[in-house]
Amino acid sequence: MEETAEQHLQEHGVRPTAVRILVWKTISQLKLAFTLNDVESMLPYTDRSSIFRALKLFTENQLLHEIDDGLGSCKYCLCRCEHNDHLNHVHFSCTTCGKTYCLENQTIPVVQLPEGFVMNEVEYVMKGICPTCAKKQK
Numbered sequence: 037m038e039e040t041a042e043q044h045l046q047e048h049g050v051r052p053t054a055v056r057i058l059v060w061k062t063i064s065q066l067k068l069a070f071t072l073n074d075v076e077s078m079l080p081y082t083d084r085s086s087i088f089r090a091l092k093l094f095t096e097n098q099l100l101h102e103i104d105d106g107l108g109s110c111k112y113c114l115c116r117c118e119h120n121d122h123l124n125h126v127h128f129s130c131t132t133c134g135k136t137y138c139l140e141n142q143t144i145p146v147v148q149l150p151e152g153f154v155m156n157e158v159e160y161v162m163k164g165i166c167p168t169c170a171k172k173q174k
């Protein structure tokens with residue numbers, strides 16, 4: 037049996053209020069990384085700051101990854117991490133259409149840090165042209 041949005045939020049320590057369930061149901065359909073503006077335009081009757089707070093809360097509770105798309109926007113993508121290691125994955129931002137793709141099967145290369153540096157987070161964003169835009173250029 038598939039779990040409901042309420043159950044999924046609760047499992048991640050998020051109290052399922054009406055607005056949070058609505059936001060979660062909307063974003064859990066998305067295949068690409070998205071911005072706050074994207075969610076806002078899909079939920080025209082929901083207050084922007086409520087959407088923003090829900091996204092922040094989801095990020096804190098490891099339901100989402102917050103990413104810098106390399107093109108100047110903050111985006112979010114759904115966490116599909118297996119097990120408990122909530123590690124970010126590789127992203128690809130298209131400089132033509134501005135879409136950010138999750139390359140979840142690509143692990144981020146490990147970099148040897150000089151002594152004394154402690155890593156908390158890592159972001160790996162590639163920029164270039166996505167297959168859809170590449171086709172249009174031909």
Ligand SMILES: [Zn+2]
Nearest residue numbers: 115117122123
């Ligand atoms: Zn994750």
Ligand SMILES: [Zn+2]
Nearest residue numbers: 130133166169
């Ligand atoms: Zn593109």
Ligand SMILES: [Zn+2]
Nearest residue numbers: 069113137138
């Ligand atoms: Zn992603």
